[in-house]
Amino acid sequence: MRAAAVVGGALVVSSVADPVPGPGELLVRVRACGICGSDLKTAPLLPDGPVLGHEWAGEVVSAAPDVADAWPVGTPLVSLPVKGCTSCADCTADDPARCASGVLLGVGGDAGGFAELVVVSADSAVRWEGSSYELAALVEPLAVGLHVANAASISAGDRVLVVGAGPVGLAVSLWAAHRGAAEVVLSDPSPERRAGAAHFGATSVVDPTAEAVGVGYDVAVECVGAPGMVDLVIGALRGRGRGVIAGVCMEADPFWPIGAVTKDVTLSFASYYTRAEFAEAARLLASGELDPGPFVTRTVSLDELPAAFARLRTAKDERKVLVLP
Numbered sequence: 249m250r251a252a253a254v255v256g257g258a259l260v261v262s263s264v265a266d267p268v269p270g271p272g273e274l275l276v277r278v279r280a281c282g283i284c285g286s287d288l289k290t291a292p293l294l295p296d297g298p299v300l301g302h303e304w305a306g307e308v309v310s311a312a313p314d315v316a317d318a319w320p321v322g323t324p325l326v327s328l329p330v331k332g333c334t335s336c337a338d339c340t341a342d343d344p345a346r347c348a349s350g351v352l353l354g355v356g357g358d359a360g361g362f363a364e365l366v367v368v369s370a371d372s373a374v375r376w377e378g379s380s381y382e383l384a385a386l387v388e389p390l391a392v393g394l395h396v397a398n399a400a401s402i403s404a405g406d407r408v409l410v411v412g413a414g415p416v417g418l419a420v421s422l423w424a425a426h427r428g429a430a431e432v433v434l435s436d437p438s439p440e441r442r443a444g445a446a447h448f449g450a451t452s453v454v455d456p457t458a459e460a461v462g463v464g465y466d467v468a469v470e471c472v473g474a475p476g477m478v479d480l481v482i483g484a485l486r487g488r489g490r491g492v493i494a495g496v497c498m499e500a501d502p503f504w505p506i507g508a509v510t511k512d513v514t515l516s517f518a519s520y521y522t523r524a525e526f527a528e529a530a531r532l533l534a535s536g537e538l539d540p541g542p543f544v545t546r547t548v549s550l551d552e553l554p555a556a557f558a559r560l561r562t563a564k565d566e567r568k569v570l571v572l573p
Contacts, residue, residue, distance in 0.1 A: 250573070251299045251363030252553050257292035259300070259362065259554040267359065267367045269312050274319055274368050276306040276327070279381035280547075281361035282389060283569045285414055286496050287354075288561055289473070294356050301571070302329035302354035304361030305376060305384030315370040326387045328372040328526050329353040329360060344372065345520035362553060364573045374527050378534030382547065385570050386540050391529040392494070393419025395521035397427065400467045400492045404428030409461055409484050410450075412471035413441035415568050416494055418448040418543065420469050425449025426538060435461045438564035447541035470495050478503040482513060491515045544568050 249266050252259040269275045282303030291300060308323045319325075331351045332344025339347050353368070354360020376384045397420060402408060408424045410417045413436035424432045426449070434450040436442055442453040454461050461484055468484040470477040473495030481491040482503065491513055508515055521529075532538035545566045548556045550573045560566060 249364040250550055251359065252550060253296070254291050254294045254298050254300060255296045257294075259291070259557050261550055261554065264363075266365055269310060269367050271312050271314055272370050274311045274315065274325075274370050274373060275309045276304070276325065276366050276368055277309050278304050278306045278361045278363060278366055278573045280305050280385035280570045280572055282385050282415075283557060283560060283571065284389065285416070285473075288557070289496055289498060290355055291557075298356045299359035299363050300354050300356075301361035301363070302352075303385055303388040304329075304354075304366060305381045305387070306361075306366070309365065311370070319370055319373070324376040324381070324384070325373045326376050326384050326526075326530055327368040327374065328521075328523060329355070329388070330372060330520075331358065331369040332371070334371055342522040342524055344523065362550070362571060362573075364550070372523070374530050376530065376534065378530075382544060382570055382572075383533060383540070384530075386543055386568065387526065387530045387533055389415050389568065390419050390422070390533060390538070390540065391521040391526040392416055392519075393423050394525045394529050396420050396469055396471075396492050396494045396518045397423040398525065399516050399518040400469055400490050402427050402429060402467055405430045406466040407431045407433075407464065409433045409435065409465045409468040410471060411435045411461065411469065411477060411480060412495060413438065413445055413453075414471060415543070417469075417471035418445075418567065420471060420494070421445065421448045421450050422538065422540065424467075433462065433465075440565040441567075444542065444567070448543075465489060467491070473497040475499050475501040477501065478515075479507065482507045482511070482515065485511060485513045487511045487513070489513045493517045494519070542567070544570055546570075547572050549573075
C-alpha cells in the first residue's frame with residue numbers, strides 16, 4: 249500500500265507493506281481522513297517513520313477470524329484511534345484512550361489513516377450509517393467537541409465563550425448550539441475563521457486583537473493551545489463558572505490561581521472521548537440531526553497531502569482538510 253510517513257518533521261509518501269490484522273482486529277480501506285492540528289504539532293517532535301492521521305472513515309477489507317462474522321467485508325465504519333486492553337479500569341469505564349497498556353493510532357504509536365489501509369480494533373469500531381465517507385471523517389473531531397461539551401456541562405440557557413475557531417472550537421460551538429445555549433461567543437484573530445462562525449452555532453464573534461472577549465460567562469472553553477489561555481478562561485468566567493482547557497499547548501502556561509479561587513470556578517482539562525461519545529457523534533451525524541455545515545474546506549489526494557500538510561502550519565483560511573487515499 250501507499251502511506252504518508254513522517255520524515256524530518258514533514259510527510260513523505262511511499263510504498264510500504266500492507267498491514268495485517270491480528271486477533272480482534274479489522275483491516276480497513278481508508279476512504280477519508282482529516283488533518284488535525286495535533287498532527288501538525290506532533291510531526292516535528294517525532295522520529296522518522298510514523299504514519300499519522302486519526303480522523304478516518306473507511307470500509308472493512310478483511311477481519312480476524314474471531315470478529316469476521318460481526319464485521320463482513322465491505323462494512324462502512326468509523327473507529328476510535330486507540331486499541332485498549334478492554335479489561336482495565338479505564339477500558340471498563342468506557343475510556344480506552346486512558347488505558348495504561350493501550351496503543352494510540354496515528355499520533356506516533358501504531359500507523360494511522362494517512363494511508364490506503366489501516367488496522368483497527370473491532371472493539372473500537374462503530375458502523376457508519378450515513379451518506380458519505382467524507383461526512384464520516386468528521387465523527388472524530390465532533391466527538392472531541394462533544395467530550396468538551398460534556399466536560400463543561402453545557403446546557404440550555406448557558407452563555408458560552410469558545411476561544412479559538414479551529415476545528416475543535418467550531419465543534420464545541422456546534423454542540424453548544426445543539427444543546428440550546430443562549431449565547432455562543434467565538435473568539436479568533438483570523439477574519440476568515442470569524443466569517444464562518446455563524447454556520448457553527450456562534451451568535452457573535454470577537455477579534456481578540458481589537459477587543460476584550462468579555463466576562464460573566466457560564467462556560468469558557470479554550471481551544472487554542474497557547475500560553476496565556478488559562479488566565480483568559482478564568483477571567484472570562486462568572487462566579488461558579490465552568491472552564492475547560494482543550495487546546496494542546498506545548499509550552500508551560502503559568503496562571504494566577506487566586507482568580508479561580510476567589511470566583512470558586514471549576515477548571516478541567518479534556519482530550520479524546522469515550523466510546524459512547526464517539527458513537528453518539530456518529531449517530532447524530534449520520535441521521536442529520538447534527539449538521540456540520542461547511543466544516544470541510546477542501547479534499548486532497550494522498551500525493552497532495554504533504555503540500556497541504558505544510559500549508560496548514562500557517563494557513564488560517566482552512567477549517568478541515570480531508571485526504572482521500
